[in-house]
Amino acid sequence: MAQRRLSAWIDTFGVVAQIAFRNLFASRLKTIIVGGIIFFGALLVVAGNSLLDSLDASMSRSVIGSVAGHIQVYSDKSKDGLEVMGSMTMGDQDLTPLDDFAKVRQTLMTVPNVKAVVPMGISGALVTSGNTIDLALGKLRDAYRKRLAGGLSAPESAMLDRQIEAEKGHVRQIVVLLQGDLKNLKAVADARAISADDAEAVNRAASEAFWAGFDKDPLGSLEFLENRIATQAADADLLFIRYVGTDLDSFGKAFDRMQIVDGTAVPAGKRGFLFSKFVYEDQLKLKSAHRLDQIKDSRDGRGSLIAKDLDLQRLVRENVAQVREVMLQLDALKTADFRAKLQKELGSTNADVGALLASFFDTDDQSFDRRYAFFYRELAPALELYRIRIGDTLTIKAFTRSGYVQSVNLHVYGTFQFQGLEKSTLAGALNLMDLVSFRELYGFMTADKLREIEQLQKAAGAHEVSRENAEAELFGTKQTKDDTEVKPADKGGAKAGAQPHGKHVVADATPGVSPEIPELAAGLGQRLRREDLVDRVYAPGETQRGVVLNAAVILKDPKLIPQTMKAIEDAGKRDGLPLKAISWQKASGIIGQFIMLARIVLYVAILIIFVIALVIINNALVMATLERVKEIGTLRAIGAQRRFILAMLVIEAMVVGLIFGAIGAGVGAVLVAIVGKIGVPAKSDIWFFFFSGPRLHPFLGTTNLIVAFVAVLLVSAFSSFYPAWLAMRVTPRQAMSEEE
C-alpha cells in the first residue's frame, strides 16, 4: 500500500512536471527569453567569479610573495596607515618605528600560526648615477697622475700615452656633441636663454688651441673641463629609488620566489644593496638598449608588430632621435669602429656615426631581429650598458626624518627578481638593502654610529655641554663640576688627543670628520666609514636588534589571516608592544582593493541581471497564469488541491531556471576551462603583477557553481511567488465560465 502510494506520488509529480514541461514547450519564445536571461546570469556568475577568484589568488600570490607577506605589522601609534606597495605619493608614510625588532619578533613567534617574521622599513632616496664625461675625465686624470708620478718603463709609458690620447679623443667627441647641441638650441630657443658663459666655455673646449695646449697644464685643463663642461653634459640624472631595508637573509627565505639574477646575494651578515632587476633594466640600462629589449619582448612575448603597435613605433622613434646617449660613450677609436661596422651593416657610405646609428635604430619588423642581434654582438661590448655596474659602490642620499641629509655607501651585489613577476612594474619597484644601512638612512641611531660618535668624542676630547654651563665651557671659565668629566687621556681609543690643540671641541654629533683634526680625518672616521661598515660582518640576529618600521608576517595557514591578526594584536597588548596588524590586502593599498572593487562591480552586474530575470520571469508567469485560468479552474474542479497548482507553477519556473541555469553554468565552466588552458595574456606590465606571471589561468571554483545554482533557484522561486498566489485564487467556477 505504502509503495503504491509512493509510486502514485511519483506519478503525480511526473504529471505536474509534464504539464510544466509541455507548457514551457508550448510557449517556446517566452521560455527562450526567460531562459536566455537565466543562462546569461549563471554564465556570468560562474565565469566572472572564477575569473575574479583566479585573479584574486594570483594577485594575492604576487602581493604576498613579493613584499607584503600575509600580514603586515607596524606600530599602532603611527599617524599614517602602512602601504607596502607604495602610496600614490612619493613621500614616506608617517610611521612610528617599532623600537626593538627582536622583541617584536619574539612576541609574534608566540602566535601559533606565525611561520616567519621579516623586519622591514620602506623608504625612498635619490641616487646619482655616473656621468659619461665625469667617468672619461676621471680616467684621464688617473692616467695623467700616473704619468706625472713617473717611474714607468718604455712600453708602459707608450701604452699610457695611447690611453691618454684615446680618452682625450673621447672627451673631444663629447665636446663636439655639446657644441652641436648648443647650435640646435640656438635654432629653437631665444638667444637670451643660453648662458653666454656656457657657450663660450664649450667653444673654447672645442677649439684646436685648447687641445694643443692641453698637455702644458693637463690638470688645469682637466679642471676646466670638469667645472665648465661636465656640468653641461648632464646625461646622468638623479634617480629616485624605493627600497626595503630588511634582514636580507630572512627576506630571501620568507619570500621564496625571490631569485638573484645578476651578481650574488648579499653575503650573510654584510651590508649591501640589491637592485630589483626591473629597476636595473628600466632605470639604469642604456636607454637605447632597453628600448630594443622592450621591442623584442613585445614582439616575441606578445606577438606585437612594430607596424601595428603604436608603442613600439614610439620606441623606435625614440631610439632614432636619441642616439646621443650612445654617442657620448664613443671615443675616437670606438667612433671609427662603429662607423665601419654600421656602414657595412647598413650598406651606407655616410661617415656621420650619429646618422648611421639613427638609421640603424630605424627598424621595422623585417629588420628588427637582425639589428637586435647585431647590436648586442657588435656594438654593446664597446658600451657601458648599465650606469651602475654590479660591484660598484652606490651612494644613497636620503633625508632623515629629522630633515638631515644622510648618505650611505653601499656595495651593489647584484639584482634580484620575483619568479613569475619578472615584468611587473609593481613587484619590481622595490630594491633591497640591509637593515643597518636602512636605519642609518632613515635617521635612526645605530649601534655603529653610537660607537663611532663615542670614539670621535673620545679622540677629540669632546663632551656634551649642557645649556647652563655652555658659556663656561666655551670661554674656559672652569667653574662647574662638569669639568671633571673632561677626559684628557683616553684609556683606549684614538691616540690623538684634543690636548695638543689646547681647546675642547664641542660635540660634533654628525659623523663627518673635523678638518681641524687631520689625524682623525685620515684615521678613525674614514676607517670606520670605509672599512668597518662596508666590510663589517654582523653576527646572525645582530641586525635584528633595533628599530624597524614594519614587519612582514608569513603564516603557516594563510586561510586564518583575520584570526591571526587578532592574535597578533592580543599578543602585542600582552607584551606591552603597540602592534597593529593589517592584512596584505590593506597593506597593498589601492592594489589590494582592486579585486574588491572588481568584485563589487561583478556582483552589482549579477544582481541587476537577476533582478531583471526576476521581473521578467514573474511577468511571464503571471501572463501564463492568466492565460490558463480556465485550465487551472478545470484542474481544481476535477479535484486538484491548491498545492497541486502551486507545485505546477513553481516546478515550471524551476525547470526553466535549472535547465538554463545549468546550461549557463556549464558553458561558463567550459569557458573557464578553455580560457584556463590557453591563459589570458598580460597585456601590459601591470597585468603581470595581477596575473602573477605572463598569463592568467583561471580555474573553476566549485563554490561558484554552488552560488550559481542557489542564485538561479532563488530567482526561480521568488519569481513564481506572485503568479502562484494568483493561480491559487482561481476557483473551479472559473472553469465553467463561457466568455470566450
Place this chain on the structure above:
Amino acid sequence: MAAIVSVKDAVKNYTLGKVVVPALRGISLEVRGGEFLSIAGPSGSGKTTLLNLIGCVDTPTSGTVEVAGKDTRQLSERALTDLRLHTIGFIFQSFNLVSVLSVLQNIELPLLLQRELGTADRRKRVMTLLERVGIREYASHRPSELSGGQRQRVAIARALVARPQLVLADEPTANLDSVTGQNILDLMKELNRTEGTTFIFSTHDQKVMANASSIVRLADGKFVDRISPRDAGVHPASAPA
C-alpha cells in the same frame, strides 16, 4: 435508491460591487442515484448556479446542499475539493481539456490526483474507457488534433474514470452540432444505464431534454416544476434521417 443530491431552500446571491444579484431564490431538489436528470431553463434561470452548488464548486448563501450525504456548507475548501475528486465527475460545455497533455493523460488526471491506483491499473482503466467512448486510436493525440465530438468523448471519459457516483454536465452539447450532440447524449445514456452513474446535465435545448429521465425546469432562479420528457412535450430524437 437513496438521494445522492439533496438541495433544500438553496439561495445563492452574487455580489457585483455593491449590488446583490440573486441567482437562486430558494430551490429544493432531490436527485436519486441512477437518475439521468436534465436541468432546463432559459439563460439566467440559474441552471449553472444550481449545477455549481451540486458540484461542490460553490456553496449556497443559505439553505443546504447535501452531496453523497455531506452538507457542503460544513466542508472546508480542501474537503470540498476531495469530495469533487472522489464523488463527482465534470463535463464542460467547452470540454476544458488540458491542451498540453495527450488524450490518455487527460483522462488519467483524476486517477493521478486520487493517488490510489498504480500505473498499470490506471492504464487499464483508461484504455477500457477509451474503448467505451470509441476513441481508443486517439489515445496519444493532443486535444487540438481532435474534433469537437471526439473532445467531448475524452471529457466524458475523464469524468467517469474515477467512477464517481455523480456526473455533472453543463450544456454538454452546446458546442456541438446536433448529430454529434445526440451521439454524445446516447453515450452518456448508455453509461448511465450500464454503470449506474447518476447524470445531471443542464440544457436549454428541447431535443436534448427529451433524453432525460426527468426534467427540472427553472425560471428566474426559482423551481418551476419537475416533469417527465413526455409531459414537456418533447420526444427523444430517434435517429433523424
